[in-house]
Amino acid sequence: MIDHRLHVLRALAEHGTVTATAGALHLTPSAVSQQLRLLARDLGVELLRPEGRRVRLTPAAHVVLRHADALRAQWEAARAELAMQGSGIRGTLRLCGVSSALAALGAPAAARLREAYPQVESSLVEEESAECYRMLLADETDVALVLPGPDAPPVTDARFEQTPLLTDRQDLLVPEGHQLARPAGVELAEAAGQPWIVKKANNDTYPLVMAACTAAGFTPRITHQVKEWYAVSSLVSEGFGVCLVPRIVPLPRHAVVRVPLRGTPVPARRFLTAVRRGSADHPLVAAGLHALREAATAHTAAAEAS
Template sequence: MIDHRLHVLRTLAENGTVTATAAVLHLTPSAVSQQLRLLARDLEVELLRPEGRRVRLTPAAHIVLRHADALRLQWEAAQAELAQHSAAVQGTLRLCGVSSALATLAAPAVTALRTAHPLVEPLIIEEESTDSYRLLLADEADIALVLPGPDAPPVTDARFEQTPLLTDRQDLLVAAGHRLARPEGVHLLEAADQAWIVKKHNNDSYPLLLAACAAAGFTPRIAHEVKEWYAVSSLVAEGLGVCLLPRIVPLPQHPVVRVPLLGEATPVRQLLTAVRRGSTSHPVINAGLQALHHTATSIGT
């Protein structure tokens, strides 16, 4: 119902170049340029001005985006109000987010949701947090389970409603027999001389590790770039390094030890739910949010 070219313009405003916008939207750069030219023609205003290798939005483009955000909010409210006329909570609920949150929170929440509302059909998508926000804006997801990080929209971003879901403590994962495998716990600074295992790119865990180590007073030496928890645990078990393991991630079946971290700077992950602003009153989305928050409350950390 809302012109897709407005979403293209919004994506360009966030990414700065036609090439980056095309990559995010899975379009060719020429298709992005053509859509924006046609939008400018239809609106009879100039939307973009070249600025080196980038483009700069004109004042008219910012006006268009401001009204586009208002239109999107109104459309979400309209969809929610229409859905409330149904006698039952029904429809597809699309959840996206990081793997650990999907496994520990989304899976049991979806089971409870389908028990309470059999006509709800869930669709679960694994993505890192930055891409989860993108899926929300592209209307390819309804609820995102995200970790706020340096590339995440601020909580003041008018396009989203972001709500705290769970505070997830992080532990140190070491090989069995490691000098830091102490059940009473260790301070993170004691692991400053260790090799660390974490994937640097497209991985929410990396900025969290950097922030935790900086707070403890050191910069980690990344020895191996691995992301999937089972593979990370296998490397840790072989003595190739250590890692931070979120409390909600089950301990893999390897000879490894989960060591509690002590001190004031104990690292945690803050899990949030994010939805498009105005959509929380939609019966399906509201039921999904309630199921997620109930599951988070029952788990704790």
Template sequence: MVDLRRLRVLRALAEHGTVTETAAALHLTPSAVSQQLRQLARELGVELLRPEGRGVRLTPAARILLRHAETLHTQWEAARAELAAEGREITGTLRLCGVSSAVAALAAPAVTALRDAHPGLTAEVREEESGDCFRLLLAGETDLALVLPGPGVPPVPDPRFEQFPLLDDRQDLLVPEGHRLARPGGVTLAEAAAEPWIVKRRDNDTFGLLAAACAAAGFTPRVAHEAKEWFAVSALVAEGLGVCLLPRLVPLPSPHAVVRVPLTGEPVPFRRIVAGTRRGGAGHPAVAVGLDALRGAAAARPGAVPAGGREAF
């Protein structure tokens, strides 16, 4: 018999490349990772790893096993979902993680709706960047993730996950009061090409979205200051130190003298908010009602623009 927990360790090693990084991603020690992989190899009677320099590489047998691992995990998630559906009442714990703005705008009201509709279900919320959310899904530490598609997010065809579009969140230009671009009728993004920009470049989903939007508008943003939290970004903008893109899910921090300017022309920058699950897990009753609650929260947003369909990827 194969322990799926050990198979998950092998899958993480294939993704991260080293025992040390795998251990960090799974919150284990490197020795524990190595032990799990040795036990898996003994169970199957094959060699899974070979030394290569200071690291290891996967053997052909390991690659074969990984091809089947996605099917095994999907079937296991589907089995858990079917077993949970046997109960009359939805109980247990639903764990959600997501980027901060989606947690505030979607997860918070969704959890309230779940609490009212399913008192036997406990929801736990955790704020993380998009890439980290998918790592938590793989590690079995969360059940639903609210993410922004981008460089750190698995592609749609990834067999490990299902992705459900929830909301297309338009972005505006944030400028100080009295700025030349503070026009009620809106401006094009290209008109801000010469402005200094405020955005954190690393460990921040927002930077990839900004870079893509500016590239589509025909320029590369000049980053003058780096900040990630919206309150800090807004304070810097209010002082005239630069401009930024502000999603409509994010409210204006009231103490700051800033103006939200609509962006016009094509393409208009937006962020797609997506819910992610482990493939096969969307049929679990707790995950299913969680997805429904998130969809309801998205639809209730003022001026919400439904994402391109409700089907899963």
């Protein structure tokens, strides 16, 4: 119901260039340019002005975006109100997030939904946080489990409702017998001279590692770029380096030690739930958010008891 060209204009405002916008929206640059030209023609205003290799949004474009955000939120609220007219909660809840969040929170939440609402199905998709936000805007998912980072929209972004869900502390993962394998814990700065294992591209963990190490006063020397936790743990067990591992991630039976980190601040991942603004009152979305909060509470209680 909302003109898709408004979404293209919003993406251009974020990415700054037609090429970057095309990549984010999985379109060709020519398609992006054409849609924006047609939008400007239909509105009868100038939306873009060239500025070197980039384009700058005109004052009229910012007015359009402000109203576009309000229209999108109102449409989601209308869908939610219409869904309330039905009898019972039914349908498919689409949930996306990083693998560890889906395993620890998404799967238990989906199981709770299945038990409480037999007519509800769940569809879970593993993606990094930046892609989850894109999927929300493209109406390809309903709820996202995201990690705020440098590429994430701010919590004040009018297009989303973002709510804290879980704070997940991180530990230092080292091989058995390593000099830092101390049960009482270590300061992160003590790992400054170690080789590090973390994948740089398309990985929510990378900026978190860099921020934690920078706060501890050093830049990590990354020698191996691996993302999947089983592979990371295997490399650590063979002595190829160390890494930060979230508490929410169960470790395979490798010869590794999870070392608690001391000092301030202790590295942590902060999970948020994100939905399109106006959609949180939709019965299906509300049930999903409630199930996620229950799963997070249960996970925290289990972690404190262990």
